[in-house]
Amino acid sequence: MSDTVTVTGLYIYPVKSLRGIAVNHHRLLPTGLEFDRRWMLVMPNGRFVTQRQMPKMATITTELTDESLVLSAAGHGSIKISKDAAENEDICDVTIWRDDCEATEAGAEVSAWLTAALESPKPLRLVRLRPDFSRPQSKPELMGPATTTHFADAAPYLVVNQASIDQLNRELLDRGLAQVDHRRFRPNILVTGPAPFAEHSSAGLSEIDGRYRLKHCYPCERCIMTTIDQDHGTRDPDMQPFKTLIALNEMPGNPQAPAFGENTTLTEGSGNRIALGDRLHIVPAAAG
Secondary structure, three states, X not given: OOOXXXXXXXXXXXXXXXXXXXXXXXXXXXXXXXXXXXXXXXXXXXXXXXXXXXXXXXXXXXXXXOOEEEXXXXXXXXXXXXXXXXXXXXXXXXXXXXXXXXXXXXXXXXHHHHHHHOOOOOOOEEEEEOOOOXXXXXXXXXXXXXXXXXXXXXXXXXXXXXXXXXXXXXXXXXXOOOOOOHHHHOOOEEEEOOOOOHHHHEEEEEEOOOOXXXXXXXXXXXXXXXXEEOOOOEEOOOOOOHHHHHHHOEEOOEXXXXXXXXXXXXXXXXXXXXXXXXXXXXXXXXXX
C-alpha cells in the first residue's frame, strides 16, 4: 500500500449545518479552514441548532464573496451578511454542546429570513464568536490544550478517506440500499489513496514538501446527521446509512455508534494553503 495520499476534495461550511462550499484551495488556520463554521444558528435561549433538529438546514446554500456571506433558499431568495463583525452588533451568550461562548448577532432581518426559510416555530438567530473571544477546549487530552475552534463540533478539521466511502457504498449496494456521497459526512479534507478505514491507524498527514502537517487525534463518532438527504433535507426512515456503518466500522468504546473520518488538528503550516492535488505522506502511528 502507498504511504502517500492525494487531496481530492476540500470543503468549508461557513454556517454550521448549512450547505457547504467546495473549493480548489484554501487557507489553513489552527482553528480550521478559513471561514469554516464561522457562523451558527441558535434558538432564542442561545442553544445551537443543527440538522439534527432541523434537517431542512441542509438545503440552504452558502456563498462567500469578498465582503459578504450570502445565504440562499428556494422560494426565499437570498440575504447578505457582512464578513466583518460590526461594532453595533449585539453581544449575546450562546451554547454549543457544553461550551458557553460569547457571540455577536447578525440582526433582526437575518433572523426573520432564517426563521421563514426554515419554517421554524421559534425565532432563529445567526451568530458568530465575539472577535476577542476564544471558545473553551472540550477535549484537551485528545487535541492538545492550545487547540480551539469556532463552531465545529469537535476538532478544527475533519479528514475523510474516499476509500471508506466507497467501502460503505459497496455494503449498502449489497444490502439493496441507496448509496451516499461525501456530503453525508461533511469532511473538510477528502483524501484518496489509503485502504478503507486505514485513516484510523495513522498518526496524521504531512504535505510532501513540508508546507503543513495534520495530526489525527481520534475517530469521529457519527450521529443521525448521516441519515439526512442533503438535497432534500429529509431523514431516512430506516436510519441508513447509520445502521450499516455501525456494522462496518463501530466507534471504539461505543458499539452503538459508527466511526467515520478522523478529527484532526493543524500542527505545522498555519497560513499556508492546502489545494486539490496536494500529495501528503501518511504519518505512521507510534509503535506501542
